[in-house]
Amino acid sequence: MKIKKTYSFAFFSSLYITIFTSVTLISLAYFLFDIIPDFWYILLFLIIVFIFTFIVTQFRIEKFIYQRVKKIYDNVSLLDSADFQKTSITSDIATLSREVEKFAKDKQLQIKNLNKREGYRREFLGNISHELKTPLFTVQGYLLTLSDGAINDAKIRDKYIDRANKGVERLIAIVKDLDMISKLEAADLNINKEPFDIVKLVKGIYDLLEIKAKKRNVTLLLDKHYHYPIMVIGDEERYEQVLTNLIVNSIKYGVIGGTTMVSIESFEKNKMLVKVTDNGEGIKAEDQSRLFERFYRVDRSRSRDQGGSGLGLSIVKHIVEAHGEEIFVKSEHKKGSEFSFTIEKSENF
Ligand SMILES: Nc1ncnc2c1ncn2[C@@H]1O[C@H](COP(=O)(O)OP(=O)(O)O)[C@@H](O)[C@H]1O
Ligand SMILES: [Mg+2]
Structure with missing residues (x-):
């Protein structure tokens, strides 16, 4: 017989309890009081015990598991616990663990993406400083040479000032591009379609x-x-x-x-x-x-x-x-x- 998974736990629990209580009761009646109960009484008793234990077990399990799982959801905030309905939680642990596994996988993916993004960010920062360093040092080099005396030679002075200026222009161009990129990535840039x-x-x-x-x-x-x-x-x-x-x-x-x-x-x-x-x-x-x-x-x-x-x-x-x-x-x-x-x-x- 195949019983729906959700009920199988309660079903078998009540079955065992019913068998145990009836065997105990019949034996007690027979050995202590010498009575052999009527078959129909026994059957009625069996059915009542079975139904009662089944309902109690099932109800208690649902309540118990629902509360526990809800707490897990709340604590770990895997999901907004409001998303999650009482009816979906039962004693069917296989489905439950499958769900939790899915959440865990999603989280793992999220973490992986975050790590990747963090990697990009670090690389980007490294790139920026590297890009800025080259023209900055060039400009600094010309300025230092100028202040070291090159400024007195009219021809060299003009040439070096010109080169330093080129370096600054390059810096400005890089910074402008960076500014543009960050605006575009923040979706901050208004696109005026006309x-x-x-x-x-x-x-x-x-x-x-x-x-x-x-x-x-x-x-x-x-x-x-x-x-x-x-x-x-x-x-x-x-x-x-x-x-x-x-x-x-x-x-x-x-x-x-x-x-x-x-x-x-x-x-x-x-x-x-x-x-x-x-x-x-x-x-x-x-x-x-x-x-x-x-x-x-x-x-x-x-x-x-x-x-x-x-x-x-x-x-x-x-x-x-x-x-x-x-x-x-x-x-x-x-x-x-x-x-x-x-x-x-x-x-x-
Ligand atoms: N028309 C092209 N022909 C060949 N290579 C190109 C061309 N356009 C771009 N590239 C390559 O792509 C790279 C990136 O281009 P870009 O992002 O405009 O940077 P930049 O022009 O500042 O080097 C260039 O450095 C170059 O190697
Ligand atoms: Mg280009």
């Missing part, structure tokens, strides 16, 4: 970056003539940052004399895809997945020479994702890279 013309934005950025591109002899191109505006929706200032970052990267990590090309095409039914393509050094597959991490750089010394903080792409990703959009990278080592992101199309366009 329609704007993405073609105009790209052209404006090209104008601003012309000198930088010329220094590396990079040609800035659009894939075709865009005679008409293409209206998209987003925070224009933030997207300016995104495009500037991607275009500057394509100049920095492109070959000297190479090209950067921006194209804007339809994507799905209500989006545009903006691509920034270069024919530069490209990125190996194993580095591609890590590009968007904070401070990740494929070639540290090169990035630093070019004035990068390694935060550019993580800011880009944050901004794109804050708009609920996606960013993609395609790249072949030594051939070039293509960074693209989606953006919402303006309705009345």
Whole structure:
């Protein structure tokens, strides 16, 4: 016979008690008083004892276990004890322990995540101080040399002041990027979605970056003539940052004399895809997945020479994702890279 687990404890307890009491009673009656009770009386007695003990045991167990378990829930605060209903707690210990095990596993996972995050935090802090140290020491070096007498030589003085100033500018750039990152991570940054013309934005950025591109002899191109505006929706200032970052990267990590090309095409039914393509050094597959991490750089010394903080792409990703959009990278080592992101199309366009 299969009895529902929840009742089996009470069932067997009452069964044993019933058997014991009836055997005792019949024996006592027989040996002491020489009476053999009538079969039907015995049966009635058995049934009454059984029902009574069954109900009492079951009730007591439920109450007992419920109270104990509730206390555990309250103390350990595994769960809000309000979440947990009296009916779900029974003498079915197997289910109970399964539940507790599940809670324990969840907690373990939570702790693991926290530890991981703590690791990230520590690494981030280490990275920040490392990044700030280099330009700070450079600036300090120039200032010390100046105060040691270099200030008296007009030519050296100007050169060193200029270099110290560059170092300070680099520090400011890093701190600005950090500020941006922390705002984005705290979701503190308001995204003001408004329609704007993405073609105009790209052209404006090209104008601003012309000198930088010329220094590396990079040609800035659009894939075709865009005679008409293409209206998209987003925070224009933030997207300016995104495009500037991607275009500057394509100049920095492109070959000297190479090209950067921006194209804007339809994507799905209500989006545009903006691509920034270069024919530069490209990125190996194993580095591609890590590009968007904070401070990740494929070639540290090169990035630093070019004035990068390694935060550019993580800011880009944050901004794109804050708009609920996606960013993609395609790249072949030594051939070039293509960074693209989606953006919402303006309705009345
Ligand atoms: N267009 C590109 N071609 C090749 N490598 C790139 C390109 N864009 C980014 N990278 C690699 O990704 C790294 C991270 O980029 P980013 O976060 O913008 O940092 P930064 O430009 O400050 O170095 C760069 O250091 C570079 O190694
Ligand atoms: Mg960059």
